[in-house]
Amino acid sequence: MDIDAATREQLQNWEKELNAQYQRICEHELSLDITRGKPSADQLHLSDGLDGILNGEYRAADGTDTRNYGGLEGLMCARELGADILQVPVEEVIAGGNSSLTLMYCAVLTGYLFGYAGNKPWKELEAPKFLCPVPGYDRHFAICEQLGIGMVNVPMTDSGPDMDAVEALIEKDRDIIGIWCVPKFSNPTGVTYSAETVERLAQLGRIANPGFRIFWDNAYAIHDLDNQVNLANIRTATVENDTADSVIQFASTSKVTHAGAGLAFVSASSDNLASLKKQMQAMTIGPDKINQLRHARFFAEFTLLKEHMHKHAQILKPKFQCVLSHLEKAFKDSDLGEWENPLGGYFVSFNTRPGCAAAVVELAAQAGVKLTPAGATFPYGVDPEDRNIRIAPSFPPLDELDTAMSVFVLCVKLASVRKQLEML
């Protein structure tokens, strides 16, 4: 299919044929869902040994009675797990509750209401704003939107955010006080930032507002499908550039153990952590240390965690292969769409021809296949070119995913042909 070169008649024939296929699928009354990056039941099952692992022994190795109150920074053994995942010193890690999103919210709130490390609270700036590499993660954008922090789109490339654009924006606007980054297996494009990108990000602290912070959501730090993909260490890079205060890192075990009941981690310089802890201590006496102890026992050594992640990869790989082979088969050498081949993470990001994404999502919905709403991967839910669709292959069983992808590629074709007809 070469849509740009097709005549009206050819397009009309395609539309008729594709629509007939589509109508037949609609009759099947499917009910499939590939919207969110949720682990499958098989994956969750890998961690079922967590409940009961304590065997009545609620004391941590350092003597802490995990059942009682206290310990805003979390248990030492849980902080060590976070330090291993993020590859940072343990004293720069806080181990929290079940949600890294909560830690991110607290971290944004801290900058917005109180300011980091003696800097002016962002709310006192005329128009505080975050740079948002797009497509990106809707829940990051929702935090900014709720707090009234502006968002500026920056394109994602295959080596991370477009750093020329990032630097130019920061140089000309002192009210840019943050950037959202998912540096490894980026949500949704699957891209891992190159070493050069990490280095250039680490240098931003030299030119940006001193209150500027990189929100480094390393959600997929150990979520490789095959060989380990290396991400340059942002902490090392900022320390070397004398910009250690410019980054706040996050990770979690949500896609390692149980998605709703894992541990979250935040890591930053001691000055940043001091600001953050001041906010957090008004909000909580401390995290659930019992669940932290469970995790520390479950992953008594980092090699156990690595082996555990390998089991996840074995379950996830066929699902990614399913999505990618559908896309390859349908769109290779066509002008109907573009995508990356992720080496890990939870998503495949697909770009339709301009102006087709919303129509694809709508067609799929009517055929019983639920996709992430078009635009969701952009601030304010607005994809300026209406192109991006996030595919989340992890949750459904393989046969359902296969069916859903058949519907997806058909909807892409049908929407593309119809769009072209409209424009002729």
Add this chain to the structure above:
Amino acid sequence: MDIDAATREQLQNWEKELNAQYQRICEHELSLDITRGKPSADQLHLSDGLDGILNGEYRAADGTDTRNYGGLEGLMCARELGADILQVPVEEVIAGGNSSLTLMYCAVLTGYLFGYAGNKPWKELEAPKFLCPVPGYDRHFAICEQLGIGMVNVPMTDSGPDMDAVEALIEKDRDIIGIWCVPKFSNPTGVTYSAETVERLAQLGRIANPGFRIFWDNAYAIHDLDNQVNLANIRTATVENDTADSVIQFASTSKVTHAGAGLAFVSASSDNLASLKKQMQAMTIGPDKINQLRHARFFAEFTLLKEHMHKHAQILKPKFQCVLSHLEKAFKDSDLGEWENPLGGYFVSFNTRPGCAAAVVELAAQAGVKLTPAGATFPYGVDPEDRNIRIAPSFPPLDELDTAMSVFVLCVKLASVRKQLEML
């Protein structure tokens, strides 16, 4: 000892004698702590069956896979537990994570930044402020202080806050948008609000700013030492007064199961909950449902919870008796101090003669007995009369508590005599 009637010489003799006793105690180099309302190891042990209770069955009765993401309101069976504790309809309850303080913070933040149920955000008022019955709970005050919400002291009586003062303040100041209440076994006085107080509180919604909210922290709802003390139902009272939006209730199992790893609950009208959920959904995908399921299984029936609380009472009662008998023996019929006899909760609140509390805490500290800092029970840490000291008997073993109380009463006597000498 009748200090007011004593001569200088008599006071000097007392001082000498008490100081000699005090110096002997200091030589013992004690290290005792009666600062915070933490359950003892014996109490925590009552809930050790929680870990492992799931026996591999992670699905809730309604089919929810508790291991995965989702469900901002919490599991239905956990919400039911909260509804039983607060005696409210389950659809008005959200079951959260391990901290009711977090839910309170979110609830204050919602009012402050976004406003409840269409009302103006508090931050847009000239001088938003909370009424704070004093003495009260330091962590309540810390939330207001952090967000820059003003605090106005209102005296606690033996039937709750001085309602004449509350009503007068609210009538004359539209910027009063909240009041902190611990209605049963109040922290720290141990008082339970009378039915009349509850009724008058429920009527405040008629005269206050429409954005006004009562923060009803029912932390000790089921924490009776003996017979059940009845607290009038504030929800019923507000519904009858057509002021249902004026109250937000909180509870937790922190002092029921494991203090650091329990469940927290918030309950309010559907309009209030809608406002709160809007804030919360930017902050979390949902609470730890696995721990919620553990609790629901542990307390499969409300009677089990009642029996469990009876076991707590059996452990706590001798400790309260110890504190009270020390106070009785030392100060009955004296003018050295005042206290309530709490029928539940976690504290005994002691008022020294004016201007003595800080000195008592300092003397006790030097003798190796750590007390809650004087002033901690007041907004901004300032007790205008320097009188209140919160005693927390729950955590130390009985013999240590007994020793600590001997030191305490001695320090009260010594500080009182010294103060009187200063003033002569």
